[in-house]
Amino acid sequence: MEERTPILEMRHVTKRFGNIIANDDVSLTLYPGEILALLGENGSGKTTLMNILSGIYYPDEGQIFVEGKEVSISSPKDSFDLKIGMIHQHFKLVDVMSVTENIVLGLPGKLDLKQAAADIRAICERYGFEVDPDEKIYNLSVSQKQTVEIVKVLFRGANILILDEPTAVLTPQEAVKLFAILRNMKEAGHAIIIITHKMHEVMDISDRVAILRKGRYITSFVTTETTAQELTDNMVGRAVSLNIERPEPVDPKDRLFIQGLTVKNEEGVYKLRDVSFTARSGEILGIAGIAGSGQRELLEAIAGLQPVEYGIINYIDDDGTPESLLKKTPVEIQAMGVSLSFVPEDRLGMGLVGNMDLSENMMLRSYREGHSIFTNRRDPAALARQVVEELEVSTPSINTAVRKLSGGNVQKVLVGREIASAPTVLLTAYAVRGLDINASYTIYNLINRQKAAGVAIVFVGEDLDVLVELCDRILVLCDGRVSGIVDGKTADKNEIGMMMTHVGGAHEG
Amino acid sequence: MKADAKKKEPLIHITRRKDVSLLRSIVIRAAAIVLALIVCALVTTFLTGENPIDVFGTILSGAFGTPRKMWVLGQEMAILLCVSLALAPAFKMKFWNLGGEGQILMGGLAAAACMILLGSKVESGAMPQWLLILIMVVASIGAGALWAFIPAFFKAKWGTNETLFTLMMNYVATQLVAYFVILWEVPKGAGKIGIINQSSEAGWLPVIGDYKYLLNIIVVLVLTVGMYVYLKYSKQGYELSVVGESERTANYVGINVKKVIIRTMLISGAICGVAGLLLVGGTDHTVTTTISAGRGFTAVMVAWLAKFNPLGMIFTTFLLVLLSRGANEISTVFSLNKSFGDILTGIILFFIIGSEFFINYQIHFRKSHKPEAAAAVPAEDPHKEALEQILRDAETAAQSVSKEETK
CATH class of the missing domain: 3.40.50.300 (P-loop containing nucleotide triphosphate hydrolases)
Structure with a gap:
């Protein structure tokens, strides 16, 4: 693993809000063709870190390297230009427009909806998405809307994808489908960062797991060499029991x-x-x-x-x-x-x-x-x-x-x-x-x-x-x-x- | 890596402030006013060649120069504050009542109607003066409340857009007043009503001592305190803030949203009606279509600037009235176009409203770049314990910040 060049590297990134430190000296490495799960409790700084990558926040300290070159991401546009695409928890789509219109929205250059629709179809076919480019957004289900968000960032050429709790809005079946697509994208050489709280998903989909705790980077594991228990203990900072108690009901009426x-x-x-x-x-x-x-x-x-x-x-x-x-x-x-x-x-x-x-x-x-x-x-x-x-x-x-x-x-x-x-x-x-x-x-x-x-x-x-x-x-x-x-x-x-x-x-x- | 040290860091970037201390917000606002005055001075010197200190002095003397000017200032403040108080509960409920104009006019029209129709009874002694005034109070409050009730009812029942509805009600009110002015014009063909009951003073609100405006000022002060207590401490005030923040939460805890909307607008309209009464019965003793002089809209600004806090609205009213009185004065003293006063008012408001940005956000400028700093490994922190504590406090706050931003 060491000889590969990282596609993305964050070094000593620190972000403060007033006197509150959201990210404290975090270093993170992502290689092409891998899925990295970012694990941490609420408030451990995962979302802040990802928002730095997508240009919403600017870090106070630290460096970011994309494909070995140091970069400065000061706006979402910079982030796009570096082929970083973020899929937020809350979708940012215009309901009354079609899938294609949403995807080309805000892109520079000549508007050619037919060509765009064809390109979208090609992307869908390549990775196994099921979405009709001509459909209006308001006709789509939640999981289809998420698909559109993913296609949108792929259409714009992203090869680093960040997904913030993508399965929170999906049924178990839809989650399985999403994971199949993520694996396809991984095969195609994309690098993916996924934020999730669900331990079985981490074990299921990721290649490596990076753990944040209280704004600091703690450690990372190769998924196949660790257990859910070990990850949880590292995330919380002490040993926790993963069993839920079920006391017998007392005198049920x-x-x-x-x-x-x-x-x-x-x-x-x-x-x-x-x-x-x-x-x-x-x-x-x-x-x-x-x-x-x-x-x-x-x-x-x-x-x-x-x-x-x-x-x-x-x-x-x-x-x-x-x-x-x-x-x-x-x-x-x-x-x-x-x-x-x-x-x-x-x-x-x-x-x-x-x-x-x-x-x-x-x-x-x-x-x-x-x-x-x-x-x-x-x-x-x-x-x-x-x-x-x-x-x-x-x-x-x-x-x-x-x-x-x-x-x-x-x-x-x-x-x-x-x-x-x-x-x-x-x-x-x-x-x-x-x-x-x-x-x-x-x-x-x-x-x-x-x-x-x-x-x-x-x-x-x-x-x-x-x-x-x-x-x-x-x-x-x-x-x-x-x-x-x-x-x-x-x-x-x-x-x-x-x-x-x-x-x-x-x-x- | 050395070469990369010359990366472009953006010149400025903006972040949202966490908790803003009261002191900081006051300092920022004060700085905004000072800056505004400096810009006003520069503009004045460049455009007119007048000495800006003289101009400012004239603004102040225009507002405070003579006892009479101070009384007028007080009266103007009282009426504007009254209308702002009326809007505060509706706005806090996120019901955008832009119908202040219409509600004032209807209150004034009702008062005038009582004075005209019942004035002769007071003159002949068939009705005591206090009874007429009581009827006027009831009629004005009722008329203002009715004008607010109509859009509130439609909003509660059918979800109509209150902004357009209240706005349209203003035009209806203006036309109604115009109709009655012609109906009651004195003398015929004059196109205006003139002073009503000039000799008998029937229906004129009482004058306390020799101070014509004192009654208005006292009434509005009482209303201010009342509205402050109502919004802050009463159950109804609490209900309307819950409705304003989230109708779903209101439903969830069993608040009858429709009832609260209608009740709050009745209060809002009623207080506008009082403003109409004070104008017609207290100071003008006549009614025209322009009697409210745009206060229904100016009050929107007063209420917003004070964040719907009635006590804060005393200051914002003072500021706006001071500026407009001062603007009048400089236009006459320096024989400048009246618009010049408006330009100064605009500059000052721009700075005051703009200061809100600096209260809520922080701007970071590019720091001088230290090439080796980024690569250096941080030494073991001797204050690790303390730092851990800070981090623990930080996690909640950091989370909420990122949430807010993604919204």
Whole structure:
């Protein structure tokens, strides 16, 4: 490996924001025809480092070499000129334009859409992309949009590709397809840097792994010579257990009874059809399914945020009397004395207000209390301090705007607030999405503590490994229908995967 | 590698500042004003040949020169501040109420209508003066609120664009006033109403002592404190900021977004109505189509500059009124075109608004290049412990920065 010339080399790169050091003396080497996984916890400086390569930030110190020559990347254009292409987590496409138009957008020279479309087809054929150059972006699925982003950077001649958490938005099947394409590109001599939190993907796709911790480069491994455990330990900086606990449910009682739940979205499309299940106290009910199979609608319908066509949603008291939550607003549900907490998937857009501080975000749930026309600010501030202390939220103060916190800390604030009201039902959607290993385990522990306290938990997840380890029972959704409920202890990942696509599901589609 | 040391580093690059201290932001703003004054001085000297110190002096004497000028300054500030207060809650809710003009006009028109239609009853003694004033207060507030309610209702119910809607409502209000001016013109054919109830002073708001404008100033000061408390400490104020930040979050915690939109706009319109009342009943005692004099729009700037903080708006109002009064004065004293005052106002505003950039971003200039520094291996840091701590604090912040940038 030593005799090869690196296609990209970063030497002693340091980037500060004010007196905060995001990257501290980081050196990184990338060889042609290899896939390098960049691993690190949230806030370890991965994204900053990649933004330096793509010309969004300029480093304070250090040098960058491309193909042996020292370069200066002061704008995204410089980055393009050096054949570096970055595929961001959030796509930057114009919805009403076609694939071809998006790809040639901003390119200098004469506009020849026909020639461009032909070139795009050639690229697609070469690497195995499935996308029609004439299709409009708004007609494309998320994974197709990602494909367009990749084709875009290839079309512009990039031979160093950087992908920031590309699988976060993909189904397992789509991820497999993406990896096949990445391997094709690698064969063609492209060098690829991929950022991901999912350890099995790292092991699956990469040739080498570089680890960042707290802004510093720690070490790198050849993937075939290491293990997920070793990588995790290096990433976190100490030995961590990768096992999720699953304590036995204590005295489970029926708590939430759902029958025949049917929901249509605003366009009149059925999102849920005839969904029935029971959630029990002291138990974690997992919800598995391909993204968009009705998970969000299910939780929102229970929480009173989604109009229901028909069906039954009953909350069952400790003494066994059912109370209907159907067609009740969140405030009415609260007024009934039902303590229902909901950790939505969109943390900053729904669960919290990004521009408000921790204390004000705690107030969201409690500000109505009391008859005064003025808000009580003392109790939320005390709660914020308590959450910061108990959940070890890393924040400068409780007066810091929530959007300034890292993903893991944002989620701790949200979960902390939702469990503060001592709920009897806790709904969580993708509770660990985007969180690093450490933060994820903190969240699993919190959820398990609620389970021990007798809370009925509905846990919508995407990582089947986690669902199978954490949940007592798993309900599998497919296209808005229940395709089966399996026992967590005996569940098989492949079986669940089949049920998600309805093959071998317990019910007929 | 030696040859590569001559790489081109960009002359400047810009990064977003992390937390900005209050002191730093005040220093930057102060520097902006000083710079603005210097540029104004240069422009003045080059264009007119006048001594810039004299010009500045005239601006100040135009605003503060005589007790009467100071009272006018206070009155102008009061009315502009009143309208800005009205816009603050709507803007904080991200409801772009550009209908201040119309809401003021409707408030003023309602007050004038009461004075004209009920004035004779006060003259004949059939109705006490206080009752007429009470009716005027209710009518003005109601009319302003109604003018704001209509676009708010459409926005809440059908999601119409409030910017265009409120803007259009201004024209409707102007035409309505124009219609009634002709209906009630005195004498016939004059095309204007003239002073209403000049002899009986029916419906004229009371004058405190000998100070014609004092009542207006007091009313607006009370409103300022009230609005500050409302936005900062009341449950309704909290609700409207949540709606402004994220409607989905508001729905999630069970806030009735439609209700909040309509309620907030009723308050916004009502306060504009008060501004109309103060103008018609308190100072002008007549109504014209130009009675609001563009304050519905100037107030947008006042509110933005103060970031919707009512106490901050006192200063931004002061600044804008001072500049416009001063501009009038220099145009007469130096017999310059009135536009010259506007040029100076523009320069000063440019610097003040531009200073926001320097508060939020930092500019780095190219450093002198040290050829060997980059290759040197950093020595073991004796303060490693302390550094580790800093890094731990840094990780959260760094993450949020990169997030923000990618957005």
